[in-house]
Amino acid sequence: MEEMQQAGFTKEQIEQVISIKVNVREANKKWTEEELRQLDANLRASWRSMVQALARGDVETASAFFERDMRDIHRMLLAATPHQQRKLLLEALEDIRLLGVKGSNLAEYRVNIPQARTIYTYRGELVFIRNDEGVWEIKSF
Numbered sequence: 773m774e775e776m777q778q779a780g781f782t783k784e785q786i787e788q789v790i791s792i793k794v795n796v797r798e799a800n801k802k803w804t805e806e807e808l809r810q811l812d813a814n815l816r817a818s819w820r821s822m823v824q825a826l827a828r829g830d831v832e833t834a835s836a837f838f839e840r841d842m843r844d845i846h847r848m849l850l851a852a853t854p855h856q857q858r859k860l861l862l863e864a865l866e867d868i869r870l871l872g873v874k875g876s877n878l879a880e881y882r883v884n885i886p887q888a889r890t891i892y893t894y895r896g897e898l899v900f901i902r903n904d905e906g907v908w909e910i911k912s913f
Contacts, residue, residue, distance in 0.1 A: 816868065871897070898910070
């Protein structure tokens, strides 16, 4: 990194190179069963923390679990969700199942999301990504 700074690279350029190296190096990561169990436990804990913040009505904390570039959008969406819909959503959000992990930077889950009519349930994907600092964030659900 020091050599790159001396060569005149900007901080942003250096961060991009580091990010590319991390992504390429770990794109084909093979997970052991123990690593998958630990990752699953950590991501479930993160998900539960987001759901608990949402249950308290703490939209600011809940939105902090989302991908940095999308936090403002998720903050607005969560804040705009009516209380009754949020209550239905919270009842189902605990039920997530790991579908798979791609490389070392993306994990996909199945999540049940109730629709306005209680007889219907939408089974969607919950996607976590690992950012450049190594922190897992919610990309989408």
